[in-house]
Amino acid sequence: MLQEHLQEYFKFDTFKPGQEEIIQSIVNGNDTVAILPTGGGKSLCYQLPGLISNKLTLVVSPLIALMKDQVDALNARGISSTFINSSIETRDMDERMQDVRDRSVQILYVAPERFASDRFLRLLSEIDIGLFAVDEAHCISQWGHDFRPDYRVLPDQISQLKNRPTVAAFTATATPEVKQDIIDRLTLLEPHVYVRGFDRPNLHFFAQSSMKPKARMHEVLRLVQSMQGSGIVYTLTRKETEVVAEFLKENDITATAYHAGMDKEKRSNVQNQFMENEFKVIVATVAFGMGVDKADIRFVIHAGMPGSIEGYYQEAGRAGRDGEKAYCILLHGGKDNGMHSWFSLKSQDDMVRQGKAPHEIADMVSMRKRQFETMKQYLESQCRRRMILSYFNDKAVNELPENCASCDICLNYQWKTSVLPRERRDRKTSSDKLSDTIGETAQMYQAGSSVEDIASMRSLGVSTIMNHLIRWYAEGGELELEQFITREEEQMVLTAMAKSDDYTRLTPIKEHLPEDFSWEKIRLVIAKIQRIFLG
């Protein structure tokens, strides 16, 4: 039935994964949330129902630049549609509104700021809307990557309409937080939620955990040498893009670095050269990728763990757009967890400076933690593809065979490199595991002795004792931080870390601090960062 309408209006023979059930849900009059990846065909899901029922569809979209294209494409198919946004002259706008009143328009696109216009609100009060479609619905959530306060007026507007239309929300962002936020904020009524289309059968997933920096770099080289075609290597810091690119070049791989610290012209040159296959490998931070439309990327290697599955899948998914076999390889390093603690600490600091409320900051921190946990689950998963599809709640997981035959676990792939046994850290017993001498210092500290007292009692230097305490603290011991470093000094160290683009190497951090700034204070802040994700 629906398929005939698809043919009639769009001349397509088959639905893309998920489209049919989403359209059916809307046609049945259910509020609906549809999560499909970019390119999954969301537009058609709100375009078709109104054509079938012959009622007006109102589409809210933030993408003014794309409205004209969409409307032109629809009109070219003989589907009468129009848009009203700030790019339209007043006279033209009046005409378009009249067309809507006359029902000679079937699909009307508007940007959310339109709801601030009295004339538009008057129009809304006069017409009957069958479907109220909210495109890019993650914009209503501050957890989304593109929060737009304009979207927050939509629920009020919907409730003021003469007859409440069916409301449908569309996005490619599938975090549980964003999905729930969309439902709550739009006040959807018992919505039917559909998630489909995340499966990419031509992608092969590999993951390896807890690698040491050097071993990881060699593994990147080995992998790159063993694979055909060109690809991306993602690192967590700008510095690493340069180090890894240099290392690959020394080993006769055509490679280049790319990060946001490079000037605009350089970046666009590098990107163009990569598009034209002048480099086998581009080593980049996440600054690279948006809008890069190279279909034949054969591999995406992460030499650094991303902060969330969404982020990982978006980046890894740049491989194999042409549908040919491609590899998505995650090489997690022992240092990555601390790196993310640091990123989290930096955002906390930014939020404090922006005057955000404590509960907002706490929410952000716990969200990042939760998302990072899911990445750890990915590393430990028994099938990478199954883990990804279940994470996104994609129904395709039910159709997946026991053995997906396209991840390292299911393929029983034997990693060549030796890997550190994973350390389990336990806060309570951590001091037992430290050497006796540190334990002794820690005990004396806990008993109330000052650093100087401990030093003289143990006939050791003050700096040695300080180092003991820092090691102990890094492993989870309790230390009165304020005794050793002020809030301002901590701030200075964080700023210096941001400038040196790494939190693990002391010397570059020290270079951005006053001459007499002590090494211990830098170490203390690093220890604090390492602790955050332990707890």
Ligand code: ADP
């Ligand atoms: P999204 O908004 O989910 O990123 P779009 O709605 O822009 O995706 O659709 C992406 C492309 O897929 C468009 O060119 C659209 O015409 C095409 N498309 C949508 N549905 C189908 C279908 N059933 N069969 C073939 N092509 C389709």
Ligand code: MG
């Ligand atoms: Mg879209």
